[in-house]
Amino acid sequence: MKALLCKTIGGPDDLVVEEVSAPSLGPDEVRIEVHACGVNFPDVLMVQGKYQVKPELPFSPGLEVAGDIAEIGAAVEGFNVGDRVIAMTGFGGMREEIVVHAGRCLTMPDEMDYETAASFVLTYGTSYHALVDRGYLSSGEKVLVLGAAGGVGTAAIDIAHRLGAEVIAAGGSDEKLSQLKALYGVSETINYNEEGPELRERVKAMTDGRGADVIYDPVGGTAFQQALRCVNWNGRILVVGFAADSENLPKAATNLLLLKGSSLIGVFWGRFSEIESDRNRANFDRLFQWYAAGELKPNISHRFPLAEGAEALKVLMRREVVGKCVVTLRD
Numbered sequence: 001m002k003a004l005l006c007k008t009i010g011g012p013d014d015l016v017v018e019e020v021s022a023p024s025l026g027p028d029e030v031r032i033e034v035h036a037c038g039v040n041f042p043d044v045l046m047v048q049g050k051y052q053v054k055p056e057l058p059f060s061p062g063l064e065v066a067g068d069i070a071e072i073g074a075a076v077e078g079f080n081v082g083d084r085v086i087a088m089t090g091f092g093g094m095r096e097e098i099v100v101h102a103g104r105c106l107t108m109p110d111e112m113d114y115e116t117a118a119s120f121v122l123t124y125g126t127s128y129h130a131l132v133d134r135g136y137l138s139s140g141e142k143v144l145v146l147g148a149a150g151g152v153g154t155a156a157i158d159i160a161h162r163l164g165a166e167v168i169a170a171g172g173s174d175e176k177l178s179q180l181k182a183l184y185g186v187s188e189t190i191n192y193n194e195e196g197p198e199l200r201e202r203v204k205a206m207t208d209g210r211g212a213d214v215i216y217d218p219v220g221g222t223a224f225q226q227a228l229r230c231v232n233w234n235g236r237i238l239v240v241g242f243a244a245d246s247e248n249l250p251k252a253a254t255n256l257l258l259l260k261g262s263s264l265i266g267v268f269w270g271r272f273s274e275i276e277s278d279r280n281r282a283n284f285d286r287l288f289q290w291y292a293a294g295e296l297k298p299n300i301s302h303r304f305p306l307a308e309g310a311e312a313l314k315v316l317m318r319r320e321v322v323g324k325c326v327v328t329l330r331d
């Protein structure tokens, strides 16, 4: 079978597609014929050796896949050969077949196609966990989403709307922000790269001076420093990621938290999904119900075959993606 391989730490240009032998199957594992693999920012960091998870070389990028179960380990219950599943692989997804622990699989909703399924779990799982479990976002509240056009950002917009919250979408290009208006009906947007009033002043103007109730931050950098200064009394700032600079992490002036009675809250969906797997599954039951009812709109802006998997990582690095990018291996 074919696999996209990271054989040396470097970047997307160092990735190669090669024939590899199929992995053996353990008793608690399932073999999946991969139809599609979602691309995420951690893939970019992992091939550069900058992510907290550092897989042994060689490895395939790809944190999430959708496909069909081709074989089942002797101790596996609850799945059958032929089942359509989503698997949270951690890494290793960009290959024609993958073996994963059955506990990392979810049954794909009937209504979902493979590409959507492969690009749903990580972003929607993260943003639901962030906004609901960590941020207690409630109907009528105002949430500022930074990096709003990205994978977790678009999922945050979609989920916040479903929860009845109002969204201010902040991103780095007018073109991407206008796509968000068309896709998600966001009315308030801020381009944090353009000249003009600072992000915090724009947010205050959009909230009658109060600031945002919840700030969803997958970006870090200077955007985070601005966010600390435009949160409402009792506000919650969700630390989701550091897309702007994963090596120079932002520091918080704690007096700003004191003055607003606000909370700075860490979000790590991957650990949550392992440590609180039952709660994570309950979150997906709800997300899949919303999807089946047509209440969520996951967006895929870029699709690539496995042979062009490196390009899939590059479009993410060039900040061109609106929603998700996916590598498609089978129809």
Ligand SMILES: NC(=O)c1ccc[n+]([C@@H]2O[C@H](COP(=O)([O-])OP(=O)(O)OC[C@H]3O[C@@H](n4cnc5c(N)ncnc54)[C@H](OP(=O)(O)O)[C@@H]3O)[C@@H](O)[C@H]2O)c1
Binding pocket: 039, 040, 041, 042, 122, 123, 126, 147, 148, 149, 150, 151, 152, 153, 170, 171, 172, 173, 176, 218, 219, 239, 240, 241, 242, 243, 244, 245, 267, 268, 269, 270, 316, 317, 319, 321, 323
């Ligand atoms: N905590 C968790 O559990 C969790 C889970 C998943 C992902 N994450 C993290 O969340 C962050 C976003 O992940 P994602 O998959 O949504 O990525 P993505 O689709 O690439 O989106 C990242 C967004 O960040 C913005 N950005 C700002 N500065 C950037 C830079 N220097 N390089 C690239 N993008 C930049 C971009 O928007 P503009 O161009 O509009 O500024 C882009 O849309 C990553 O740091 C990732 O590791 C965390």
